[in-house]
Amino acid sequence: MLVAQVNAFGRPEAAIELVEQPDPGEPGAEEVTIDAEFAPINPADLLNLEGKYGAAPPRLPMIPGAEGVGRIAKIGAAVRHVTPGDRVLLPGPGCWRQRFKAPGKAVFALPQGVDPKQLAMLRVNPPTAHLMLHQFVAPELGRWVIQNAANSGVGHCLIRLARLAGVKSVNVVRREGLVAPLRALGGDVVLTDGPDLDARVRAAIGDAALPLAIDAVGGSGTQRLARCVSDGGIVVNYGMLSGEPCMVDGRETVFRDVRLQGFWLRKWFADTPPAQIAALYRDLAARVADGTLAVEVEAVYSIHKIKEAVAHAARGGRSGKILLSFAQQ
Numbered sequence: 001m002l003v004a005q006v007n008a009f010g011r012p013e014a015a016i017e018l019v020e021q022p023d024p025g026e027p028g029a030e031e032v033t034i035d036a037e038f039a040p041i042n043p044a045d046l047l048n049l050e051g052k053y054g055a056a057p058p059r060l061p062m063i064p065g066a067e068g069v070g071r072i073a074k075i076g077a078a079v080r081h082v083t084p085g086d087r088v089l090l091p092g093p094g095c096w097r098q099r100f101k102a103p104g105k106a107v108f109a110l111p112q113g114v115d116p117k118q119l120a121m122l123r124v125n126p127p128t129a130h131l132m133l134h135q136f137v138a139p140e141l142g143r144w145v146i147q148n149a150a151n152s153g154v155g156h157c158l159i160r161l162a163r164l165a166g167v168k169s170v171n172v173v174r175r176e177g178l179v180a181p182l183r184a185l186g187g188d189v190v191l192t193d194g195p196d197l198d199a200r201v202r203a204a205i206g207d208a209a210l211p212l213a214i215d216a217v218g219g220s221g222t223q224r225l226a227r228c229v230s231d232g233g234i235v236v237n238y239g240m241l242s243g244e245p246c247m248v249d250g251r252e253t254v255f256r257d258v259r260l261q262g263f264w265l266r267k268w269f270a271d272t273p274p275a276q277i278a279a280l281y282r283d284l285a286a287r288v289a290d291g292t293l294a295v296e297v298e299a300v301y302s303i304h305k306i307k308e309a310v311a312h313a314a315r316g317g318r319s320g321k322i323l324l325s326f327a328q329q
């Protein structure tokens with residue numbers, strides 16, 4: 001089977017290699033084998049290829065890929081809850097491979113008749129958006145949330161989940177051309193970033209409470225959001241898209257009691273009982289199935305074109321995600 005592997009960190013398209021590895025073999029009694037279908041290339045995957053993700057770089061060689069979707073190929077004698085043909089989330093990390101062998105308890109059957117490309121993007125971004133929206137400030141009809149990088153996968157999910165919860169969203173982007181598409185998606189206010197962001201936000205929402213900001217950018221982008229939130233509000237930083245450390249001015253933290261806090265989905269997985277995690281995925285999978293959650297896809301590349309795919313994913317100005325397809329050729 002083909003596997004995308006990193007032997008040495010570097011520029012994403014230079015670091016990633018396609019290698020042939022033995023098939024994982026027959027499943028044991030409590031195991032399943034899975035044929036991968038699709039996996040997105042996320043910003044965290046690109047950081048991983050550069051050795052810049054997390055507190056310390058992973059050991060090499062490393063197979064990247066935080067998420068994806070596939071079909072059960074075979075089940076062990078003791079596995080009852082899934083059958084061959086069922087679509088399941090790939091057991092990550094290490095998803096950029098054609099076949100898997102995994103403990104049966106690591107998978108659950110996804111709803112049928114749903115676009116597998118959308119299901120491939122279920123594991124990471126939808127729960128991230130959901131948890132940031134609901135964990136830090138009690139949801140309340142009519143209250144506001146502001147986010148930057150609003151055209152990202154997380155951003156699209158947040159717009160749709162906020163609407164579902166009756167929360168209004170201010171969406172900050174870095175390209176004027178995204179204003180109309182994000183309005184059409186359900187964003188209540190869409191603004192381009194800039195030094196006068198707080199004034200334009202207030203012109204748009206008046207004196208409404210804005211207790212929560214969601215920051216994927218870091219650097220001075222964090223400060224621009226911090227200026228927008230109400231006194232006592234919180235900025236939740238979950239990404240480092242600018243590559244800069246988060247900046248927040250003392251005028252916000254000292255005089256207005258604005259707090260900065262991080263969010264990492266992997267920590268939530270580690271801290272949360274499995275039944276609660278499963279319940280959230282059941283709910284979010286249903287939202288994908290009914291079309292509430294959907295993320296644009298700009299291109300799908302065969303795993304054979306892994307270098308072109310990661311180079312494309314690393315470019316700004318995309319209209320959607322870049323996916324890998326693992327179909328046998």
Ligand SMILES: NC(=O)c1ccc[n+]([C@@H]2O[C@H](COP(=O)([O-])OP(=O)(O)OC[C@H]3O[C@@H](n4cnc5c(N)ncnc54)[C@H](OP(=O)(O)O)[C@@H]3O)[C@@H](O)[C@H]2O)c1
Pocket residue numbers: 041042043044124125128149150151152153154155174175216217238239240241242243263264265266315316317318320321
């Ligand atoms: N902490 C967690 O647990 C967690 C979980 C999921 C995702 N994340 C993070 O969330 C962020 C978004 O991930 P995603 O998968 O949703 O991304 P994505 O769909 O691949 O989209 C990337 C987005 O980032 C924007 N962007 C890139 N560089 C930027 C910059 N310097 N300033 C402002 N915007 C910039 C792009 O804007 P253009 O469209 O203008 O190019 C694009 O909209 C990433 O940083 C990712 O690592 C964190």
